[in-house]
Each structure stands twice: as structure tokens, then as C-alpha cells.
Amino acid sequence: MQPDENKPQQHYHHGNVKESLIDVAVKLIDSNEVELLSLRSLAKEVGITPSAVYNHFPNKDALMLEIKIRLYDEFNKFFESRCNRTNDPEQDLLEVCIVYYYFSQDYPSRFQFLFSYIFPMEWSNPELVELSCRTLVRTRKLILEIYDKYNVPVSDEKVVNTSLLVWAQLHGLVALKKSGSIKAAVAFQGWPEACSLVNHEQAEGLIRNHLRMTVNAILNTLQGEGHR
Known part of the structure; x- marks a missing residue:
């Protein structure tokens, strides 16, 4: 048995x-x-x-630290098993964002724990920092590759700021969907039903639109440089 x-x-x-x-x-x-x-x-x-x-x-904080390390390790394995590199950094970035979204939907409690239980800076250690930043580092690399793809000169600061903007938009989308605020706005404020994010297709579409706007902003930077 x-x-x-x-x-x-x-x-x-x-x-x-x-x-x-x-x-x-x-x-x-x-x-x-x-x-x-x-x-x-x-x-x-x-x-x-x-x-x-x-x-x-x-103490309990030491336990929580080890739990975070375990969950971030599994979080990264979730990405590694689903994100396949291509020759197109835009497609790769889209895939990273969509996988992030699906992790939040498949493991909502783990997602909530990872991003809500905050440690004092002195509790961080190299292992936690590496694991927790791995996906953001991947995002930064892909953002830089997008700038390179279109031959747009860029500083490290601009790459980091663009990466943080993409991540903040994505995390905000997940948080708003979870909170029910968007569904409430559709139900009581007359927002279009197509914006309700009640299904994954709508969420994926919004993620695509956000990334398209990001790429357009990068291209606008190039056009702006050309008119100086």
C-alpha cells in the first residue's frame, strides 16, 4: 500500500x-x-x-526567509519550463510577461506571499537576492535587446527604467484583477465589458497592448533623435 x-x-x-x-x-x-x-x-x-x-x-523571520527562497526557486522553475528563447526579443518579453501572469493565476497564494511579506534589508542574503531578481534581470536583458534590435542608443538608466515600467504595469494588472476593482468598474461605472479581464484572453490582449506601446515608445525615441 x-x-x-x-x-x-x-x-x-x-x-x-x-x-x-x-x-x-x-x-x-x-x-x-x-x-x-x-x-x-x-x-x-x-x-x-x-x-x-x-x-x-x-525565529519566525528566519523561517519566512527560507520559505521565500523555496518559493522563488519554484517561481523561477515555472518560468524556465515555459519560456523558450527565440530570435525575437519582443516575442520573448511577451512570453515572460504572460508566464508571469499565469503564475499569478495558477498559484495566487504563493504570488501573494512572495510580494506581500517584506523583510528588512538586513535580512536579505545573496541567495534570496539572486532568486528574487532573476526574472527582472531577464526582463532587463530583453529590453536592452529590443533597443539594440532597432539600433536605438540607450543608457543603462533608461534600460532599467523601461524594465521597471514594464514590470510595474504587469504587476499592477495582476493586482487590479485580483482585487475585483476592474470588474466593479465594468459593473457600476459603465466600463466596456471587453475591459473586464474576466478571462485569460482579455488579460493576454492587454499585456500585448502594453508591450506594443513600450516598443512604440522606444521607436519614438529613435525618431525624436533623428529630428534633433
Whole structure:
């Protein structure tokens, strides 16, 4: 008989207790039960004494840091399994943005945790910084390739600002969709039904439009330089 994978394990070797605690924490996040996250509750689920948890995490913030590292690693694997490089940086950037959107839809609780639980700067470590910035670094690289594609001279500052603008628009879209504000505006403020974002096709269309405007802005920069 196969063991029930959903049933909490009660006996662990010392080497896997830390990972087991993180496993249980992620399950609570996936179940929208972040408020139940505590070292004591996790110890109970794993089957160890509360004091034993402190062999692995000195406090709750240390636990949360390790959870973020785990989830950012899985976040990046989600991208890597779905984003295929082509010879067109515009298409690649569109794919990155759409995959970001679908992660937020497929794993809403993880998405919320990653971008809402904020640590003081001194809690960051090289591993967390690398994992959390990997997709933004990819975006910056693609933005630079788009400028190069159209032979538009650009400074590092401009590339970063354009990357942040793309990311902010995308994250804002996800947040507004989740909040229900757009549906409310359609229902009570007379916004067009086509703007309701009630399905993925509408969201993908809006993402495409935003990126098209970004590319047009890059081309307008080139035209502006030509008229000086």
C-alpha cells in the first residue's frame, strides 16, 4: 500500500526536518492559511517538539526567509519550463510577461506571499537576492535587446527604467484583477465589458497592448533623435 502523501509524517531523520517544516509551511500558504504559520504549529504538524524547531530556525523571520527562497526557486522553475528563447526579443518579453501572469493565476497564494511579506534589508542574503531578481534581470536583458534590435542608443538608466515600467504595469494588472476593482468598474461605472479581464484572453490582449506601446515608445525615441 502506498503511503498517503497528504497525511503529515510523524517521524523524521534529523537531516530532513528543516525541509519538512518548509513543506508544511508551503501547504499552509497554498491553503490560504498564512495566518496559521508559526514555529509551534509547524512543529506539531511535523511531529517534533517546539524547542526542536529552533535547531533549524532561530525565529519566525528566519523561517519566512527560507520559505521565500523555496518559493522563488519554484517561481523561477515555472518560468524556465515555459519560456523558450527565440530570435525575437519582443516575442520573448511577451512570453515572460504572460508566464508571469499565469503564475499569478495558477498559484495566487504563493504570488501573494512572495510580494506581500517584506523583510528588512538586513535580512536579505545573496541567495534570496539572486532568486528574487532573476526574472527582472531577464526582463532587463530583453529590453536592452529590443533597443539594440532597432539600433536605438540607450543608457543603462533608461534600460532599467523601461524594465521597471514594464514590470510595474504587469504587476499592477495582476493586482487590479485580483482585487475585483476592474470588474466593479465594468459593473457600476459603465466600463466596456471587453475591459473586464474576466478571462485569460482579455488579460493576454492587454499585456500585448502594453508591450506594443513600450516598443512604440522606444521607436519614438529613435525618431525624436533623428529630428534633433
